[in-house]
Amino acid sequence: MRRDVTIIPLNEEELLIISSDNAGGIGEKAEDLVKTDYETLARMTLRVAIMECLSTGAEPISIILHNFSGEKAWDLFVRGCEKLLAELHYENIEISGSSETNFDLLQSNIGITVVGKVQKRKLKIGKTPPDSxxxxxxxxxxxxxxxxxxxxxxxxxxxxxxxxxxxxxxxxxxxxxxxxxxxxxxxxxxxxxxxxxxxxxxxxxxxxxxxxxxxxxxxxxxxxxxxxxxxxxxx
CATH class of the missing domain: 3.90.650.10 (PurM-like C-terminal domain)
Known part of the structure; x- marks a missing residue:
């Protein structure tokens, strides 16, 4: 069955799993449609991407953050991601990424990509029998x-x-x-x-x-x- 992930063979035994999520119009800016703090926004956005990755049986190895909410939002986004990773005991996963600092957008926007690895024999896609x-x-x-x-x-x-x-x-x-x-x-x-x-x-x-x-x-x-x-x- 189809999943919201990209699957790339690394070698004969391992697969690279890439998942992502984004959110727009949610955050701390005046024009945002839903108001919430940036830590919560990052945590909930990462939640989706990491669930997609984990659902395949993969172990996350890298988080990539795309910040379109201004330079000041970066540290708050990272903090929100770190809180979620700590909840799952993935504190050692590195967070990298980039911020849009050339233009100040009217609404908050964030994108997060999760990269993981799984052994082919442990991939949890297409495992459900029709009578389950x-x-x-x-x-x-x-x-x-x-x-x-x-x-x-x-x-x-x-x-x-x-x-x-x-x-x-x-x-x-x-x-x-x-x-x-x-x-x-x-x-x-x-x-x-x-x-x-x-x-x-x-x-x-x-x-x-x-x-x-x-x-x-x-x-x-x-x-x-x-x-x-x-x-x-x-x-």
Whole structure:
């Protein structure tokens, strides 16, 4: 199935995984549509890119930051990225990048690229059988909802735990195209409709506030217990 990553063979055993995300009109400038501090903006933007990378089974090795919000925003963006990396115990990953300092844009903008590596045999793409169980962890949130309903955002530590959990086939981050779009990519021959869950399957999930997990049915109770009130089944 398709994923939002670029896969480049390094050698006979390893693959390079490149993922990215960006955000515009969100930040501390007067013309921004959603107001939030730059640390939070960087953390949530990196969240999406690193989830895409991790979902393939890769280990991140480099973060590249693209700053279009002014020179003063750089340190705040880096600090936000460092906080997220510390949460995942990736403190040693170097952050590099560049700032647009020739022109002062009216709205805040940021882009982040994550580079990772994975052994070919450990690549977690196309591992889901057609009869596997499906659930969503977390609630799809976008814009100010991300700030107001933070408790319903799937923690990255939970995402990382389920990626390597026994009985789990794949964990797929959900972005602006919604849950249904991603499930239809996972299951092209399985008819999944909007009414098959207690949450909206077509709503944007903003900075990947939720993710899809596919798993063996015998592990459902364990996964439900781990995810708690963030678990939403898809029938």
């Amino acid at each position: 169980k499906i659930a969503v962890i977390g609630k799809p949130l976008v814009g100010v909802e991300v700030l107001r309903e933070e408790s319903m955002i799937a923690p990255l530590t939970l995402f990382l735990k389920l990626i390597g959990y026994a009985g789990v086939y794949e964990c797929v981050p959900v972005g602006s195209k919604g849950i249904l779009f991603e499930t239809n990519l996972l299951f092209p021959n399985r008819k999944i409709e909007e009414h098959h869950s207690d949450i909206s399957l077509v709503k944007s999930s903003g900075p990947s506030t939720c993710f899809i997990v596919t798993y063996k049915s015998i592990f459902e109770n364990e996964i439900r217990e781990i995810a708690g009130n963030l678990f939403f089944s898809i029938d």
